Amino acid sequence: MSAKGTPISEATVNRLSVYLRCLQILEREGGTTISSQEMAKRFHLNSAQIRKDLAYFGTFGTRGVGYSVDNLKAQIARLLKLHEEKRVVIVGAGHLGQALADFQGFNSGGFKVVALFDIDPAKTGKATAKREIPILPVEEMDALVRARRVTLGIIAVHPQSAQEVYEQLARAGVKGILNFAPTQIEERPSVRLKAVDLKINMETLSFFTTA
């Protein structure tokens, strides 16, 4: 069963990403084969859930043996569409935007940050410290997104500008947007939005904190 039968939940996809990371660790350790059981024990996961998550997408294991680390890693990367480089732009070149631009996780394993944008002329014309990613004026965003076929955008601006930046990114043609501004964005159907709301995370942590 290769894809279109079941609607895949976000929880399942998050776990695929976790599995991918586990497999990378196993590979670095020289492992070649792993069972769902072993993997579950090693990384505090549930073996039935691993098997079920994978089964949504196909059959990747060998009964009586387990999974080939190498192969499963490649398969999951393909499922997550990380097999070919996805280009990313970030809007907002404050500390957060610069941190994200230089973040290893956004510049490896299928992602590449091609530019940062800002309205402040004091920030533009430079490049980030670590990876020397260019910081450009927002006016150039649309053209660059089209020219470089950028598919992902990150919003790292103040909440007041987040909606406007969302529209601009959507118009330019990105397919997915990660929003770090602590505000609710009015969505368009054509662009997938995912919010990383730090304030909500912090407040939830506060709740579960016992005196």
Place this chain on the structure above:
Amino acid sequence: MSAKGTPISEATVNRLSVYLRCLQILEREGGTTISSQEMAKRFHLNSAQIRKDLAYFGTFGTRGVGYSVDNLKAQIARLLKLHEEKRVVIVGAGHLGQALADFQGFNSGGFKVVALFDIDPAKTGKATAKREIPILPVEEMDALVRARRVTLGIIAVHPQSAQEVYEQLARAGVKGILNFAPTQIEERPSVRLKAVDLKINMETLSFFTTA
């Protein structure tokens, strides 16, 4: 029913935080009373869910009328334990750590970042740009956490050091930790851990992105 009957889910608590933000907007607009119905429509929520979420904690509304914006805001803030200032330390004074230290959301509404820590002597001894939060050597962390009764910690270091920082923060006595390092941390029961895994978020976004 004030608290101990039902185990509250993280999803419910996340929504409390959302409700709080909505109420702040309503208050700024001068609203004094709101029904779950109106609030749901205004902010794309579900009215039954609002009522049920609140009902886990008590009865806050008036039948036939709705909720007092002011009162409900105060009640939710209390539930989230934001009624008195919670102090926060951040470990890792890279761009991410500095962005978080100066983030408005971590310096208002019940939170206050008291210090950033780093091992790099080139970074310590200074302060952040916007809020002038002091950057100190990690050796001073334990003492400061104890002295200032810091209850929350944020890990903004490289994944290799995350586990060690977790232990240090736990030993110093913080009650909750937000982890930004893209790695699985081995937890202690005494400290609540919440991970904000940017790589996983990005990969999940990639999955749901249609070519």
Place this chain on the structure above:
DNA sequence: AGTTGTGAACCGATTCACAGCG
């Protein structure tokens, strides 16, 4: 009349347990 607070129904996701296969 209008809205809350809530038991019941529903729905999706997780876990169990085993048949099927290597």
Place this chain on the structure above:
DNA sequence: CGCTGTGAATCGGTTCACAACT
């Protein structure tokens, strides 16, 4: 024999729909 893949059972969270109340 061991492990995968999966239907069935279970669990938890969301939504419905209405009785209770102002």
